[in-house]
Amino acid sequence: MPSRTYDCIIVGAGVVGSMIARALSRYRLDVLLLDKASDVGEGTTKANTAIVHAGYDAKPGSAKARLNVAGNAMFDRVCADLDVEFDRCGSYVVGVTPEDLPTLEDLVARGRGNGVPGLEIISPDEMRRREPEITPAVTGALFAPTGGIVDPFGLCIGAAEHAVLNGVEVRLETRVTGFLREGDAVRGVATERGPIRGRWVVVAAGLWADDLLHAAGLDGFSITPRKGEYFVLDRRVAERVRGVLFPCPTPVSKGILVTRTIHGNVMLGPNAVNVEDKEDVATTAPGLNEVMAGALRLVPSLDARDVIRTFAGLRAGGSTGDFRIEAPREAPGLVFLGGIESPGLTAAPAIAEEVVGLLGEGGLALVERPDYVPERRGIPRFSHLTREEREALIAQDPRYGNVICRCETVTEGEVVAACHAPIPARTYDAVKRRTRVGTGRCQGAFDTPLVIEIMARELGVDPLTLTKKGGASRFLTRGTKAVRP
Numbered sequence: 001m002p003s004r005t006y007d008c009i010i011v012g013a014g015v016v017g018s019m020i021a022r023a024l025s026r027y028r029l030d031v032l033l034l035d036k037a038s039d040v041g042e043g044t045t046k047a048n049t050a051i052v053h054a055g056y057d058a059k060p061g062s063a064k065a066r067l068n069v070a071g072n073a074m075f076d077r078v079c080a081d082l083d084v085e086f087d088r089c090g091s092y093v094v095g096v097t098p099e100d101l102p103t104l105e106d107l108v109a110r111g112r113g114n115g116v117p118g119l120e121i122i123s124p125d126e127m128r129r130r131e132p133e134i135t136p137a138v139t140g141a142l143f144a145p146t147g148g149i150v151d152p153f154g155l156c157i158g159a160a161e162h163a164v165l166n167g168v169e170v171r172l173e174t175r176v177t178g179f180l181r182e183g184d185a186v187r188g189v190a191t192e193r194g195p196i197r198g199r200w201v202v203v204a205a206g207l208w209a210d211d212l213l214h215a216a217g218l219d220g221f222s223i224t225p226r227k228g229e230y231f232v233l234d235r236r237v238a239e240r241v242r243g244v245l246f247p248c249p250t251p252v253s254k255g256i257l258v259t260r261t262i263h264g265n266v267m268l269g270p271n272a273v274n275v276e277d278k279e280d281v282a283t284t285a286p287g288l289n290e291v292m293a294g295a296l297r298l299v300p301s302l303d304a305r306d307v308i309r310t311f312a313g314l315r316a317g318g319s320t321g322d323f324r325i326e327a328p329r330e331a332p333g334l335v336f337l338g339g340i341e342s343p344g345l346t347a348a349p350a351i352a353e354e355v356v357g358l359l360g361e362g363g364l365a366l367v368e369r370p371d372y373v374p375e376r377r378g379i380p381r382f383s384h385l386t387r388e389e390r391e392a393l394i395a396q397d398p399r400y401g402n403v404i405c406r407c408e409t410v411t412e413g414e415v416v417a418a419c420h421a422p423i424p425a426r427t428y429d430a431v432k433r434r435t436r437v438g439t440g441r442c443q444g445a446f447d448t449p450l451v452i453e454i455m456a457r458e459l460g461v462d463p464l465t466l467t468k469k470g471g472a473s474r475f476l477t478r479g480t481k482a483v484r485p
């Protein structure tokens, strides 16, 4: 048995686990954040709509409603502290038939009940003024001024790195397979790399939370993966969509929306289809057709020729229909989070505070660290800088003068910084999510060999061992003209 005992082990470094790690890092605690993937945020956190929901949609009285509204209110501060891009641009639910108007009124009433500020119904003319490309069929819209868009990868990486700056340890590629027990009590985790002792274990494992609950000997809860597919459109479409446009919601989803992203693209999706496999993130022709048809109902001028990428994410649909966040009495030492589907990204900062509260009530000593570092800065974003700022950066480090991703204007300096960040990027996708290389129109055709070469040099590894996203996703089996082993 290992001799070290952590105060708390968090299983799952998605946005929820990372936010919990960050919240715990305010205190004098020995905390370990674990994930089976090769980077933080590799689960549902990397594949969603990236909306900071206002909170008018969730059922009144539910944990989803309460934590959505509380989490939303925390975003300005959290994103400023973590140096994460966030725009509180507001969001719309667009009615396209006369029958949609009572639904909009219901959403306003529900939202006010949930404590969402500033909701108003606007006229078709006002909606056309704000979004000139909106369908001529518009019959009215609900405007939610507290809605917004965020960088979901940046939020998770930022939270996890902030936790690391305050002493939290992160171990990746470490799959939890079960729990260490003393009688009923949970006293750590069994992993594929050996046992790890902990006074508390927090399960924030997204789609796999039910499997871990069952491994702890508890049942009565299951997760059904619900797929959502998307299109990402070229930046040149950006001026056609200014904000976040939802249709009226359905019983299982908020509907197929059209939204500007924080990075200046337009995104269409998601649909909602239950699947069996928790790893099935393949896009499908029927799914994408459904998404395009749904998007065209809101913005008829969209053109499939502007698509630069498709992807899919899986919602962790819980059997109770609500977030489940609890310290089960039958397994002292365990805190379980299940069914953290949408609006889980929005709610994550508030969920983290709730978990800290549960741990405190359970007896974990929450003594504030005197040396707490209150902020985390991300790596420089060359494309966002003024001419003077760029010149100053290049004077400091000439590698910022070497553009290696032309579509997104990402420099060698940024890739180098990603390789040496508090949570170093060790895969191409990890560099991509930290710098935006390969996310433009050419989707990595130009930058990939350059990124591999820089990563190999900076990480001191053979380029042939580098992967896209860990596991078997290696790029090369032998050297090329551009990449020499």
Ligand SMILES: Cc1cc2nc3c(=O)[nH]c(=O)nc-3n(C[C@H](O)[C@H](O)[C@H](O)COP(=O)(O)OP(=O)(O)OC[C@H]3O[C@@H](n4cnc5c(N)ncnc54)[C@H](O)[C@@H]3O)c2cc1C
Pocket: 011, 012, 013, 014, 015, 016, 017, 034, 035, 036, 037, 040, 041, 042, 043, 044, 045, 046, 047, 048, 049, 050, 051, 052, 053, 174, 175, 176, 177, 204, 205, 206, 207, 208, 209, 212, 226, 227, 228, 229, 270, 313, 314, 315, 316, 340, 341, 342, 343, 344, 345, 346, 347
């Ligand atoms: C289609 C879609 C659209 C969405 N849109 C929005 C939106 O616009 N706004 C919003 O607020 N929310 C949205 N959501 C919901 C939001 O994305 C999720 O609620 C949130 O990302 C959940 O984060 P998480 O940390 O709980 O899960 P995850 O990000 O899935 O993290 C769980 C982590 O646990 C790890 N893990 C699992 N099992 C183990 C194990 N045995 N050992 C070690 N590690 C393990 C996984 O590798 C993973 O990294 C959407 C979700 C989907 C799918």
